[in-house]
Amino acid sequence: MKSLLKFITCGSVDDGKSTLIGHMLYDAKLLFADQEKALELDSKVGSRGGEIDYSLLLDGLMAEREQGITIDVAYRYFTTDNRSFIVADTPGHEEYTRNMAVGASFADLAIILVDATKGVITQTKRHARICSLMGIKHLVLAVNKMDLIGFDQKRFEEIKEEFKQLTYGFNLESVQVIPVSATEGDNITKKSENTLWYDGLPLLPYLENVDVRKDNQQVNFILPVQRVSRPNHTFRGFQGQVEAGNIAVGEEVITLPSNEKAKVKSILVTDKEAGSASVGQPVTVQLDREVDVSRGCVLTTAENIQVTDMFTATILWMDDTKLVPGRNYLVKVGTKVLPGTVMSIKHKIDINTGEHIPADQIFKNELVECDIALSENMVFDTFENNEALGGLILINRVTNMTSAGGVVEHALRRSTNVVWQDTDITREIRSQQKGQKPLTLWFTGLSGSGKSTLANAVEKRLVSLGHHTMLLDGDNVRHGLNKNLGFKESDRVENIRRISEVAKLMNDAGLITLTSFIAPYESDRKNAREIIGEGYIEIYVSTPLEVCEARDVKGLYMKARAGEIPNFTGISSLYEAPGNSEIEIDTSKYLLEDATDYVIKQMMNYLD
CATH class of the missing domain: 3.40.50.300 (P-loop containing nucleotide triphosphate hydrolases)
Incomplete structure (x- = not known):
């Protein structure tokens, strides 16, 4: 079975993200005949004087074609002889950074494009930090428009060094820098004669071979409950996707946050009985006794998953309304949604340097570390250990729009040291x-x-x-x-x-x-x-x-x-x-x- 690579393309406006992927699909013969014909016809009235405009394959919205920019996230599935791919072409404009972050949240690898005539700019730095925040461990810097600088190796090396300095400390597993021309096809599917000094793989062969498998450090079973199934009075099953580890009939699990123990009575994978289930599978788990479990609870075999009502998080602020301490939002972690308050802003993170800067208010597209208090206990893990229980979003309670996305860093000590004292006089x-x-x-x-x-x-x-x-x-x-x-x-x-x-x-x-x-x-x-x-x-x-x-x-x-x-x-x-x-x-x-x-x-x- 072919392995699957989920990746995104990101970068600033007009860096050539859509053109790059479109050209890759065209050169690799991954288009149907009618798609290829439609592309050639559309290009005749496009912006390239009749030459093929490869970006039209991904820029599907009329507004995108009129403005020449990507607004929404365009997903495309394709497969080669060596691998299957899902690519998300994400917007480059700062106004649509939230869309880019959504695309990054699903990906294993990110292709960040830079214009060789401009080099690493602020939006490049913002996208690199967002990719790191969203848990992407593999980056490809595609230095595009090399044809406009005469395939200058010295300029390429300068951009490569600047990007590697930027990503130092991001805890990445791989960084590959490739010189390309998205419009002319250099180093897209095969090596270019214009860059004989480049000794690495072209983009598509690199994507076919890069190893993005994650070390499954979390061997314990984790199932965030999405739904409690009660078709009749004799059956009560807990449904969701296994996010880590595996489970078998007869094993004992812990229910969080109630911290009860029970044994697995039966497992359904989709609608079929199974003796076991593993990570990635949708399951229904039936336990051998009644326990206090509802949507948002977690079934697990792990002893170290935290339950708390206060934690520190790093978030990307996406709302047009500024963030100030004391604001109340709905906080979603895993399948649980609770009211929560941003108690304090610890600092914002400088996009260019990563420096921590004191701040008492945060504006759209800024990164911030803050303390959040919830209305009651929630089950969570650090994002490094488990993305399903470590990622979060903040939802505006008035508009119901997503205000921020980010990751849980750690619990606050006071959440366990300060305990509510019940009194006799109520x-x-x-x-x-x-x-x-x-x-x-x-x-x-x-x-x-x-x-x-x-x-x-x-x-x-x-x-x-x-x-x-x-x-x-x-x-x-x-x-x-x-x-x-x-x-x-x-x-x-x-x-x-x-x-x-x-x-x-x-x-x-x-x-x-x-x-x-x-x-x-x-x-x-x-x-x-x-x-x-x-x-x-x-x-x-x-x-x-x-x-x-x-x-x-x-x-x-x-x-x-x-x-x-x-x-x-x-x-x-x-x-x-x-x-x-x-x-x-x-x-x-x-x-x-x-x-x-x-x-x-x-x-x-x-x-x-």
Whole structure:
């Protein structure tokens, strides 16, 4: 059976990635007759004056053909007498770096192209580091457009040396540098007479022979559970793909994170009974007793796989919105998805030098090392040991878009050293003692909207009705608990996170908590809702900006308009209006007493 090589092509815009692969397929006679004919016809109206434009084989999107660049990841399968291949032609433009990272996540080898007239540039360095981050151990640097520099050996050697210095310390297993001309075909499928000084293999023969087999250091069985199959009351099977090792009927496995032990009763590979299963196979495993296992759990024979709720990760930030500490995302590792928070940014990684640079915010296409805290324990391993349990993505909870991809580096010691201490007096006991249901009334709105005044009036009314309350006002809290925070986006995020945790503690004490904060970001209010949990009632004080500015009780709008207050919400900083608040009120339409009546009447529905 032929071995399979999965590889990507990457590099900067117009370095010739699509042309290189297209020319390889054409010269190696790996196209069907109709494909070859269509290529020749399309090329007549292409950009090469009637000569064959090999890039058209891979640049399938109309937008790509019009712009002459690759936007999406184009996958192509082909086979030679010696090997089978899957190639992903990835975008070169910085705007589509996330697409390139997706392609790199599946590959065993990467071909990075550079333009011989330009040499190693920033995008080359970015792609090399992303390939290393994604676990690629084999790199080929294709120095393209050698025909434009007269096949100059000295220039080739300079580029080769610069690239090898760049990749030093990447823990690679092989680096091959090949001089090529994608348009003319030099060193693509056979040796070129223009580079007699090059003593290595042409590109395709090199790809046919390079050994990318991975040493299977992980001999223990690992199965991340994708689905629990219950076709009837007598059968309960755990389905997924074996990511490491092998397993046989009768062997004992550990279930994580519950840490229970059971023996394998039966194994189905697809829909057929089997006595054993090995890495790469899709299986259904039935155990000999009931255990606590659901999607995202792991069956394994390993004793050293970690279970934690805090770890350090290196990620490539892909979101248009910048990353700041305190932001909340969905974190996916293996088959498990949990809410998580980026607690801190340790540093960003300089694309050119690999140097660690202090940073408090991260922008699109930057590499960063950060600490992440999860809502509960998750099973993981380091990426070096097991890619399935060591790779992760962060998902934006509002847009559901992938915000980052990366790898787990190590668990944080505090995750095992700090243990939750259960107490005998519970939230329920405190609630019964006070004769009320704990709630958090979260007032949000622009400065001057009347939220603090309204929150104060609502608290007085609740106290007069015999309720036990506590009001947390934005300005008051910044005099103490949050005295060290400013008004940058990262400070605003942390301000809301701390208040959410305090409100939760007060709810645990049986109190009705009222908070009055601008809380301008939808993602932060969503995070607050999840931290506080049951009993979170959002009250959007939707008083229009012009009314708020006309009131200008504290003179803040005047200062903001004069440029004396940067990052002022509604003027120089965005307020993301809530779309799903439990209660909404415009205080410009009510007297204070009537507004209070309205809020009290609405919230009483949640006290039952």
